[in-house]
């Protein structure tokens with residue numbers, strides 16, 4: 066089996082796939098014709114792939130390619146697609162696992178009917194350290210960032226933080242709650258039903274509030290638990306990391322603005 | 326004049342269009358060696374910067390860019406292509422096939438590489454600044470805070486992924502379909518087994534990496550929030566995806582290296598490989614285990630205690646099959662008539678220092694200890710013991726072993742011995758101090774350090790310069806060897822067993838056009 070080089074599609078496949086990459090780069094960096102170039106290069110690449118498959122088909126017709134190898138090629142391609150889908154499937158699976166099992170320091174989604182709050186167990190207290198943290202990109206200030214309270218198991222408690230918008234624009238913040246130890250989410254119940262998003266008018270100062278019940282089922286081994294809210298700016302989410310945004314962040318960093 | 330130009334362009338086109346496994350193997354090997362020198366040069370710049378406390382020759386940002394480029398180019402441009410080069414040359418020769426199963430795809434998987442690496446490094450010249458967050462490109466460093474050059478890196482990783490996926494499909498198809506009669510799966514040389522299992526690993530993890538970098542790209546520019554907490558995503562998810570790829574990736578590098586060592590030690594011990602079947606089972610066991618250990622890179626991200634324990638134990642269990650391999654190599658040498666050719670010297674040093682690197686990995690797998698060691702120079706030292714004195718040593722050993730087979734010429738043994746001793750002493754001077762300063766608390770990925778770490782860093786920097794010079798000597802002796810007489814026999818080494826030694830050195834351009842008949846076991 067000596068292989069002839071006439072039907073070698075590799076150089077054209079290489080060049081066209083490189084074109085696709087470059088066009089994605091231009092498109093991502095807001096080149097005016099980026100999308101057009103991307104579509105064009107994808108068409109070129111697909112044509113080259115079709116051309117190549119046509120050669121493969123002809124080889125098959127001429128009995129220069131065994132069906133075993135052809136089937137193997139097709140199976141491996143399907144396998145790669147499957148693994149790609151598997152990777153994307155991890156996104157919902159991860160979030161589901163976090164809220165079901167309390168992985169990753171997240172609150173566990175309780176079935177309210179089964180959430181039992183017994184009597185307050187006055188015999189012991191749990192030291193609760195509550196923190197508020199402002200993400201680098203959120204132009205707000207928070208007072209009363211570090212709070213510490215002693216809570217009896219079964220007891221309800223509230224946290225509140227005055228948050229001030231330091232800009233002259235309306236802001237939408239997202240609060241993300243994280244817990245340590247990371248499986249303590251089983252024993253906390255949030256009762257305020259507040260949305261994750263928190264809106265602020267230009268220059269407005271408002272209380273960010275959250276209410277919880279600490280379960281009386283909390284194991285005796287947990288004497289201290291830490292709870293942190295991080296406030297993120299949702300503005301421009303989805304366009305983060307564009308070159309403009311990057312320079313903005315760098316210059317902010319350099320001037321110390323926005324640093325917590 | 327015209328005719329000369331014609332042959333010149335024909336000669337060039339031969340390398341561009343070639344579908345011959347030996348040509349493509351040669352391309353892979355020279356390409357990977359040049360990338361090794363390039364990324365090694367970056368390492369030396371970093372070591373010069375770290376030779377003394379304070380800023381020496383570069384800005385901190387440039388240092389971070391070098392850290393990133395060094396890691397990515399070494400892993401995707403030097404080590405993986407070098408191993409694929411060995412696969413190209415050796416797998417057909419060792420299983421009695423005339424070529425790989427898909428020779429044209431083979432050409433494509435090589436020629437994607439130079440373009441991919443060019444794209445990867447392009448942001449040092451245009452569209453920068455280049456990425457500055459380390460080869461692990463954690464979100465949000467690569468998403469929210471990633472510099473513009475990140476996008477070129479992402480697309481380069483796509484191309485590199487396509488290249489290695491195609492290469493793996495090719496190797497699996499070759500091994501399954503093109504073995505000579507009598508070459509049963511369990512009869513295959515361990516090097517072929519190593520690559521066989523590695524190919525499956527690549528097929529299982531490269532698409533995960535491709536999906537992850539695509540998520541980073543769309544998070545950056547196309548309105549998604551997979552890893553952005555502000556948009557409801559989670560940066561920890563990035564680490565899970567990355568390390569689900571990243572840990573098996575280490576075995577992608579290590580398994581073919583194990584295979585090379587398993588060929589060389591029996592040859593120069595003049596004994597059959599001890600427990601050849603066990604070696605195969607150990608490779609498969611390591612491959613399977615490598616999928617359930619990834620969280621050991623994330624012990625400090627706030628995972629559950631029970632999760633930490635699970636991943637600590639699975640990580641420790643990997644030491645069992647790895648220990649079996651080390652035991653078998655040592656048992657092969659036991660009471661053998663050993664000779665110390667350069668290939669064997671590197672192989673023995675591999676067994677010692679890879680084990681040392683592996684044991685430092687066991688230290689890192691212990692959760693409470695990892696809380697201290699993680700993100701310190703200890704990790705850098707551990708990793709480089711595994712990859713440099715492990716995988717790189719196996720590669721060098723393999724080159725010294727098969728170079729006479731590939732070229733028909735013998736390199737200068739004297740220079741090769743010099744290469745071994747200088748490299749080995751320098752490597753330990755480079756990486757041992759990294760373990761010390763790491764244990765003493767020096768963080769990794771920083772361009773400067775407190776005064777108390779000055780001595781050990783100077784030693785490491787000095788060691789790395791000597792190490793680099795020794796690798797230039799390696800390149801020199803390989804090229805010089807091409808001008809030495811073509812007088813090597815087909816057998817080359819008197820203890821060597823296997824199909825590749827039954828044909829001439831160098832083998833004919835198209836070898837095993839008629840499949841050889843394999844009788845009995847390859848190793849006995």
Ligand SMILES: [Cu+2]
Pocket residue numbers: 571572575618619621622
């Ligand atoms: Cu790992």
